[in-house]
Amino acid sequence: xxxxxxxxxxxxxxxxxxxCPTCGEPAAPPAEKGGRSPRPFxxxxxxxxxxxxxxxxxxxxxxxxxADDSIVESLAGAGRPPEQE
Numbered sequence: 001x002x003x004x005x006x007x008x009x010x011x012x013x014x015x016x017x018x019x020c021p022t023c024g025e026p027a028a029p030p031a032e033k034g035g036r037s038p039r040p041f042x043x044x045x046x047x048x049x050x051x052x053x054x055x056x057x058x059x060x061x062x063x064x065x066x067a068d069d070s071i072v073e074s075l076a077g078a079g080r081p082p083e084q085e
Contacts, residue, residue, distance in 0.1 A: 018039070018040050020040065020041045020042035020043075020046050021040060021041065021046075021050065022041060022042075022046035022047075022049050022050050023042060023046055025042040025046075026042060027039055027040050027041065027042055028041065028042055028043065
């Protein structure tokens with residue numbers, strides 16, 4: 001991990017070119033049908049480390065200041081059935 005909070009580019013990847021975002025090792029192979037895989041991480045441990053970083057608020061998704069309220073309202077009502085008259 002670098003001081004910027006991003007994993008170092010170790011150049012190690014899996015066959016699909018994916019590197020674990022936590023440690024840079026090759027990512028786990030895709031799960032068989034019905035199975036579970038820690039992908040895009042190399043292991044469950046690295047996935048848990050990443051989840052812990054989200055819980056500790058080390059990562060953040062930037063908000064757009066002054067977002068148009070009409071867009072938010074239209075998205076909030078998108079899942080509702082039309083009103084009956």
